[in-house]
Amino acid sequence: MNEHTLIIIKPDGLQRHLVGKILQYFEDANLNIDQCYIDTMTDDVLRAHYSQVVDKPFFPELKTYMQSGPCFFAIISGENAVARVRAIEGNTDPLKAERGTIRSDFGTSLNYNLVHGSDSVEHAKVEIARFFGPQPA
Numbered sequence: 591m592n593e594h595t596l597i598i599i600k601p602d603g604l605q606r607h608l609v610g611k612i613l614q615y616f617e618d619a620n621l622n623i624d625q626c627y628i629d630t631m632t633d634d635v636l637r638a639h640y641s642q643v644v645d646k647p648f649f650p651e652l653k654t655y656m657q658s659g660p661c662f663f664a665i666i667s668g669e670n671a672v673a674r675v676r677a678i679e680g681n682t683d684p685l686k687a688e689r690g691t692i693r694s695d696f697g698t699s700l701n702y703n704l705v706h707g708s709d710s711v712e713h714a715k716v717e718i719a720r721f722f723g724p725q726p727a
């Protein structure tokens with residue numbers, strides 16, 4: 591099933607000059623980079639994007655981290671792209687992520703885990719619309 595998903599390379603990825611290396615993981619898996627741009631997240635967009643964790647104790651630190659510099663946003667497509675992108679990124683906690691995943695190879699801690707990937711086809715649609723506007727059906 592051809593799917594589209596959203597990835598975000600978080601500010602530490604840009605600060606550490608890892609954008610090219612991170613994108614290579616997706617291209618090596620034969621996934622396509624369809625659209626991309628770099629921008630800093632506003633408060634409103636950040637709260638919408640992380641609405642499921644906005645009440646968690648770690649949210650203030652997450653907000654500071656996510657707004658510490660610009661992020662790299664991209665739409666990635668390909669066969670089963672949603673689940674495959676998540677697998678390539680690895681566990682949320684880099685210390686628990688499987689070797690060879692982005693978070694295991696480059697992530698430093700649960701707070702600084704470098705990348706985001708939509709967690710379902712439904713959320714991917716919402717997140718792509720949030721960051722890239724309405725897409726053709």
Ligand code: UDP
Pocket residue numbers: 643648652681682700701702703705706707709
């Ligand atoms: N996060 C954190 N501390 C935690 C759990 C999560 O700082 O204890 C951050 C981390 O950057 C993570 C984001 O909050 O990527 C969203 O958490 P979620 O559980 O949705 O993980 P993801 O889908 O990004 O793997």
